[in-house]
Amino acid sequence: MRLSYPIAHGGGDGRRLVAAIPRIAAVADTLINALATLLTFQHMLYMLLGVSVGLTVGVIPGLGGIAGLSLLVPFLYGMDEVSALAMLIGLVAVIPTSDTFSSVLMGIPGSSASQATVLDGFPLARQGQAARALSAAFVSSMLGGLFGALVLTGFVVIARPLILMFGSAELFMLTLFGLSMVAVLAGRSLAKGLAACVVGLLIGSIGGSPATGEFRMIMGFDYLYDGIPLVVVGLGFFAIPEIADLLRRNAAIAEGSALGSGWGQGLRDWWRNVFLSLRCSGLGCMIGAIPGLGGSVVDWIAYGHAVQSTKTDPKFGQGDIRGVVAPESANNAMQGGALLPTMLFGIPGSGSMAVFLGGMVLLGIEPGPAMVGADLDITYSVIWSLAIANVMGAGICLMLAQPIARLTRVPFQVLAPFMIALICFAAFQATRDLADLVALLALGVLGVLMKRFGWPRPALLIGYVLAPQAETYFYQAVQFYDWGFVTRPGVIILALLTVASVVLGLRNRVDETGSAGSVEAGGTDRQRLPQVLFAVAIGLFFLWALRDALGHSFLGMIFPASAAVIGLAMIALLLPQLVTAAPGHKARFDAELAVTPDQGLAGMWGGIGWIAALVAGSAVLGFYAALLLFFPAFLLLRARTRLVPAALMTASAAGVVLLLAWALSLNFPYGLAQEHMALPWPFS
Amino acid sequence: MSKNLGITRRTGLAMALWTGVALTLPMSAQASVSFEGETIEWIIPFSPGGGSDTWARFNAPFLQKYLPGNPTVVVVNEPGGGSTKGANLYAARAKPDGLQLLGTSGSTQFPYLLNDPRVRYDYQDWKVVMASPTGGVVYTTPATGVTAPEEIGKLADQKLTYASQGATSLDLVPLLAFEAMGLDARHVFGFQGRSDGRIAFERGEVNIDYQTSSAYISNVQPLVEAGQAVPLFSWGALDEDGVLVRDPTFPDLPHFGEAYETLTGQPAEGPEFDAYFAFFAAGFPAQKLVVVPSETPDEIVAAYEAAFEAMKADPEYQSAKEAVLGTYEQVTGPQAQTLFERGTTIAPELRDQVVEMLAGEYGVRLGE
Incomplete structure (x- = not known):
C-alpha cells in the first residue's frame, strides 16, 4: 500500500498503515463497547430527536443540515458526548432520506443530494406510483446508510493514507469523470447537451476566479460576487418549470386513477435491483470520502451509472424505478464516506458535514489523527449512530410514505401557492437576500424555455456544480506538478474510467423529454x-x-x-x-408544437407570472407581507376556492412560515416599505 | 468534559470567581441596564458551520446567562460578499440600543483595510465590546533541510510553495510575511480553508504552511513528532501595549519578529514589516471582534463587558473553550480597545503599498 509516486514527506503514512493492522483486535473491542454505550434509553432518545429534526428539515426544500444544526445547538450544552454525537449524526444521516418526499412528489429537489431522484421519481408520481417510488427510495436509502457505516467501520483506521493519495491532479480527473456524465444526460442531441453543460459551466464560474480572485460576469451586482447559490440553481431549473407546467393543466399531480400498488411493490423493485443499489452505495461512499468533490454530484454520478449499466428495457427520464434506487442509495452512503475526511482531517466532505464539524467543535472534540487513536471510542459511537439513525429514518419515512403520497391527488391549483411559497422560502435560505428570489425567477424562466425546447437541464446542472472544482483543481495541478501531472498513475486510471464512462454514456442516453419527444x-x-x-x-x-x-x-x-x-x-x-x-x-x-387547443391548457407563462408577482411583492412590501397578499389572491382568483378555505389556507401557511422563521431566527429580506419605515417582526 | 466536574464543586468555583469579577466592575452599570424580555440578535456575516459561526454560537448561551435580565440571544447569519454584505447591513440598520451585535472577523477587517469598493461600513462608527484573539504556527517539511526553528535561514534560497485561500483572504498575512522575509514563496490559490492547505502539505504538494493554534496542536504536532514537519515560528501575540511578544501557547517558539531577525539579520522594522504588521494585527490578535454602534450608551457597553468577563469563570465555558477559542482568552475593556485600534487602522501609504504589490505581483484588482 506504499504510495507509488514520489511524495516528499509522506513516508510515515505507509508505516502507520502497517502498524495499524495488529490493532484490529483491540479495535473490534472498542467497536463493541461503543455499541453497548450507545444503546441506552437516553442516548436513543437524543438520537430520535436528531432524526426527527433531520427528517423535518429534509422534507422542506432548501433547508438542510445547516438549518437543523441551528435548531439543535441550544441542546448541545451540558450534554454528554455520546448523546450529543448521536443527536448530530441522527440529524445529518436522515436528511438524504426524507428529502426524497419533495423530489418524488412535487419534482422539487429536496436537497442538493436528491436532484437526480427528480428525473424518474417525479414521472412515477405523475403516473400515480408515488408510494412505490418512495418506498423503493427509502429502502435504498437505508441500505446506502448501512453500507456507509460498514465502510466507515472497516476503513476509518486505514483511511488516512488512502485519502492522501488524492492530490489536486487526481481531484481534477475526478471532476472530469463527473463531467463525463453529461454524455449520459445529454438527451436526444449531443450538441444541445454539451451546449447546456457549457451554460452550466459559465453560470458556475460567475464570481471570484479561484486562481486570481478576479470577479467575473458580475455586471456590477454585489450578489453575483459569490456566484449564484446551488439551491437557487436547483430550484430554478427543476422546480419552477414543473410548477409552471402543472399550473397549465389544472389537474392533480398524479394522472393515473389509483395511487398505484403501494410500498410492497417498491420493496420488490428494490430487491430486484439490489446489486445496483449496492454498487451505487459503494460509489457514493467513495465519492463522499474523497474531500473536495462535494456531495452535490454524487446523485448524478450514481444516476449516470444506473443508465450506463442498464441493459433491459430502459425508460430513464420517464419513470424508471432504477433511476430512483441509484441516487437514493448513493446519497445516504455518501454521508458515511464523508465522515472520514471530516473526522480524520477536519475537512468537511459535504454541506451537512461542515455543520457536523461545527457541532464537534462545540462539543470540544477536535478532529484529527486522535480520532483513530485516543478518541477511537468517539469515532465508533459515531459509526453506530450512523447505522441506527439510518434504520430509524427509513422506517419512519416508510410509515409516512403511503399517507403523504396522497398529496399527489390534491388538485394542483390548491397545492401551488404552498409550493411557490415553499420554493421562495427555500431559495432565500441561500443568502437571505431578495436577489435570491430574483435569480430564482430568472433561472426559472430559462428552465421553462430549456424544457420547452428540449435542452437537457441535468447536463447544465452537472456543469454548474463541477465548474469551480474543475477550474481550481486544474490550476492547482499545473502549479504543483506542471504538465507532468498527466503521467501520474492515479490520473491515468481515472482518465481510462472517464473514457469508458463517455463511451458507455453515448450508448445509453436519458431522454427526459418523454412522450412529447416523438x-x-x-x-x-x-x-x-x-x-x-x-x-x-x-x-x-x-x-x-x-x-x-x-x-x-x-x-x-x-x-x-x-x-x-x-x-x-x-x-x-x-x-x-x-x-x-x-x-x-x-x-x-418544441413541446409547444404538440399542444392542441382541445387539451384545455392554460398559457405557458401563467405560473411564472404568479411567481413573479410574489417576487415583485416582496421587493415592495417585504416577503412576509407579500406572502399574506399572494395566498388569498392566488386561491380566490386562480384556484377559485371559496373565501373560508382560502382564509384557512392562508392562515396555516402564514403560521408555518412564521414558525420556521422564528425557529431559525431568520429575518426576511427587506422590501421598499422596510427601507422607509420601521415595522415589527416578521414584517421587518 | 463537564460531566467530570461535580456539581457542588462547579457551583462553588463559579460563585467564587463570579464574586471576584463582580467586585471589580462598576456596580451602577449592572443596576441600570436590563434586557429582560428582549431578544438580542448577534449578526454573524458568515454561513453557519464556519469558525465565526461556531465562535458566536459558543458564546451566545453564556451571554444569555450573564447579561442582566437574561435576554434571548440568537445568532443570525447574514453571509455574502466575504462578510462585507452582513457588515454593510449592520452599518445601515443597527440602532445604538444594544439589541444588535455584530461579530466581525479578519475577513471583515481586511476588505476594510484594503478599501474594497464593496465596503460600506466604517469601524470608526463602531465601539468594541469584546475581542477574541487567535494565533498560529508556521511550519515546513524536513525535506527543506531545516530541522529546528533556528535553521530558518536555510529557507532563504529555496523554492517554497504555499496553499492559499486567496490573496485578499486571511492568507494575506503569510503572503506579506514571506514577502517581508524575502522568501521565494509561490502562493497557489483556490484552497477552501486551512485544513485543506494542511492536507496539501501532508500530500507533499506544498512545503510551507501554517495552522491556527488548536489545529496545529491536534493535527501538526503529531507530524512534528513523526519527523514529518518542523515548526518555524508562531505569528506571536500582542501584549497590553500592543507590542509583539511570543505566543503564550508556544513559549518555546520564536515569534515572527524574532524569526525575521534570524533570517534577515535586520531588526524587525521598515515599511514591509509594518505592512505585514497591520494585517497581522487584524488577522490574529484582533481576529474576532464584537462591536456595537458608537452611540451606544456606556452603561450598555459596560453591561456587555461585565457579561463577557463573568462568563470566563463559568466552568462550562472553561471546559469547552479550548476547542473553540484555542488557548486564548477573550478580552474586554482597554485591552480590547488596543486590539481594536491595531486591527482596524492602517496608514494610507502602507495600504497603497500593499494594494500595489497585490496588483503588480498577483494581479489582484479589488472589486473588479
Missing part, C-alpha cells in the same frame, strides 16, 4: 422560429461570456473563455440542424 418538431419556418431564436440567444450569452472573460488576466480568463468557445462551436453545429434539417431531426424539439 412530435415532429417544426414543419414550417414560422413554427421552427422559436427554437432557433432560443439557440441564438444562448449563442449570444456565450459571446457575452467570452467578451467578459477576455477582459481578465490569463489565469482568470482561460477557463470561462475555453468553455464559451466550446459552447459557440456547439451552437454552430446546432443552428444549421435547426434551420435546414428535415422535420423529425433529433435536434429539433
Whole structure:
C-alpha cells in the first residue's frame, strides 16, 4: 500500500498503515463497547430527536443540515458526548432520506443530494406510483446508510493514507469523470447537451476566479460576487418549470386513477435491483470520502451509472424505478464516506458535514489523527449512530410514505401557492437576500424555455456544480506538478474510467423529454422560429461570456473563455440542424408544437407570472407581507376556492412560515416599505 | 468534559470567581441596564458551520446567562460578499440600543483595510465590546533541510510553495510575511480553508504552511513528532501595549519578529514589516471582534463587558473553550480597545503599498 509516486514527506503514512493492522483486535473491542454505550434509553432518545429534526428539515426544500444544526445547538450544552454525537449524526444521516418526499412528489429537489431522484421519481408520481417510488427510495436509502457505516467501520483506521493519495491532479480527473456524465444526460442531441453543460459551466464560474480572485460576469451586482447559490440553481431549473407546467393543466399531480400498488411493490423493485443499489452505495461512499468533490454530484454520478449499466428495457427520464434506487442509495452512503475526511482531517466532505464539524467543535472534540487513536471510542459511537439513525429514518419515512403520497391527488391549483411559497422560502435560505428570489425567477424562466425546447437541464446542472472544482483543481495541478501531472498513475486510471464512462454514456442516453419527444418538431419556418431564436440567444450569452472573460488576466480568463468557445462551436453545429434539417431531426424539439387547443391548457407563462408577482411583492412590501397578499389572491382568483378555505389556507401557511422563521431566527429580506419605515417582526 | 466536574464543586468555583469579577466592575452599570424580555440578535456575516459561526454560537448561551435580565440571544447569519454584505447591513440598520451585535472577523477587517469598493461600513462608527484573539504556527517539511526553528535561514534560497485561500483572504498575512522575509514563496490559490492547505502539505504538494493554534496542536504536532514537519515560528501575540511578544501557547517558539531577525539579520522594522504588521494585527490578535454602534450608551457597553468577563469563570465555558477559542482568552475593556485600534487602522501609504504589490505581483484588482 506504499504510495507509488514520489511524495516528499509522506513516508510515515505507509508505516502507520502497517502498524495499524495488529490493532484490529483491540479495535473490534472498542467497536463493541461503543455499541453497548450507545444503546441506552437516553442516548436513543437524543438520537430520535436528531432524526426527527433531520427528517423535518429534509422534507422542506432548501433547508438542510445547516438549518437543523441551528435548531439543535441550544441542546448541545451540558450534554454528554455520546448523546450529543448521536443527536448530530441522527440529524445529518436522515436528511438524504426524507428529502426524497419533495423530489418524488412535487419534482422539487429536496436537497442538493436528491436532484437526480427528480428525473424518474417525479414521472412515477405523475403516473400515480408515488408510494412505490418512495418506498423503493427509502429502502435504498437505508441500505446506502448501512453500507456507509460498514465502510466507515472497516476503513476509518486505514483511511488516512488512502485519502492522501488524492492530490489536486487526481481531484481534477475526478471532476472530469463527473463531467463525463453529461454524455449520459445529454438527451436526444449531443450538441444541445454539451451546449447546456457549457451554460452550466459559465453560470458556475460567475464570481471570484479561484486562481486570481478576479470577479467575473458580475455586471456590477454585489450578489453575483459569490456566484449564484446551488439551491437557487436547483430550484430554478427543476422546480419552477414543473410548477409552471402543472399550473397549465389544472389537474392533480398524479394522472393515473389509483395511487398505484403501494410500498410492497417498491420493496420488490428494490430487491430486484439490489446489486445496483449496492454498487451505487459503494460509489457514493467513495465519492463522499474523497474531500473536495462535494456531495452535490454524487446523485448524478450514481444516476449516470444506473443508465450506463442498464441493459433491459430502459425508460430513464420517464419513470424508471432504477433511476430512483441509484441516487437514493448513493446519497445516504455518501454521508458515511464523508465522515472520514471530516473526522480524520477536519475537512468537511459535504454541506451537512461542515455543520457536523461545527457541532464537534462545540462539543470540544477536535478532529484529527486522535480520532483513530485516543478518541477511537468517539469515532465508533459515531459509526453506530450512523447505522441506527439510518434504520430509524427509513422506517419512519416508510410509515409516512403511503399517507403523504396522497398529496399527489390534491388538485394542483390548491397545492401551488404552498409550493411557490415553499420554493421562495427555500431559495432565500441561500443568502437571505431578495436577489435570491430574483435569480430564482430568472433561472426559472430559462428552465421553462430549456424544457420547452428540449435542452437537457441535468447536463447544465452537472456543469454548474463541477465548474469551480474543475477550474481550481486544474490550476492547482499545473502549479504543483506542471504538465507532468498527466503521467501520474492515479490520473491515468481515472482518465481510462472517464473514457469508458463517455463511451458507455453515448450508448445509453436519458431522454427526459418523454412522450412529447416523438412530435415532429417544426414543419414550417414560422413554427421552427422559436427554437432557433432560443439557440441564438444562448449563442449570444456565450459571446457575452467570452467578451467578459477576455477582459481578465490569463489565469482568470482561460477557463470561462475555453468553455464559451466550446459552447459557440456547439451552437454552430446546432443552428444549421435547426434551420435546414428535415422535420423529425433529433435536434429539433418544441413541446409547444404538440399542444392542441382541445387539451384545455392554460398559457405557458401563467405560473411564472404568479411567481413573479410574489417576487415583485416582496421587493415592495417585504416577503412576509407579500406572502399574506399572494395566498388569498392566488386561491380566490386562480384556484377559485371559496373565501373560508382560502382564509384557512392562508392562515396555516402564514403560521408555518412564521414558525420556521422564528425557529431559525431568520429575518426576511427587506422590501421598499422596510427601507422607509420601521415595522415589527416578521414584517421587518 | 463537564460531566467530570461535580456539581457542588462547579457551583462553588463559579460563585467564587463570579464574586471576584463582580467586585471589580462598576456596580451602577449592572443596576441600570436590563434586557429582560428582549431578544438580542448577534449578526454573524458568515454561513453557519464556519469558525465565526461556531465562535458566536459558543458564546451566545453564556451571554444569555450573564447579561442582566437574561435576554434571548440568537445568532443570525447574514453571509455574502466575504462578510462585507452582513457588515454593510449592520452599518445601515443597527440602532445604538444594544439589541444588535455584530461579530466581525479578519475577513471583515481586511476588505476594510484594503478599501474594497464593496465596503460600506466604517469601524470608526463602531465601539468594541469584546475581542477574541487567535494565533498560529508556521511550519515546513524536513525535506527543506531545516530541522529546528533556528535553521530558518536555510529557507532563504529555496523554492517554497504555499496553499492559499486567496490573496485578499486571511492568507494575506503569510503572503506579506514571506514577502517581508524575502522568501521565494509561490502562493497557489483556490484552497477552501486551512485544513485543506494542511492536507496539501501532508500530500507533499506544498512545503510551507501554517495552522491556527488548536489545529496545529491536534493535527501538526503529531507530524512534528513523526519527523514529518518542523515548526518555524508562531505569528506571536500582542501584549497590553500592543507590542509583539511570543505566543503564550508556544513559549518555546520564536515569534515572527524574532524569526525575521534570524533570517534577515535586520531588526524587525521598515515599511514591509509594518505592512505585514497591520494585517497581522487584524488577522490574529484582533481576529474576532464584537462591536456595537458608537452611540451606544456606556452603561450598555459596560453591561456587555461585565457579561463577557463573568462568563470566563463559568466552568462550562472553561471546559469547552479550548476547542473553540484555542488557548486564548477573550478580552474586554482597554485591552480590547488596543486590539481594536491595531486591527482596524492602517496608514494610507502602507495600504497603497500593499494594494500595489497585490496588483503588480498577483494581479489582484479589488472589486473588479
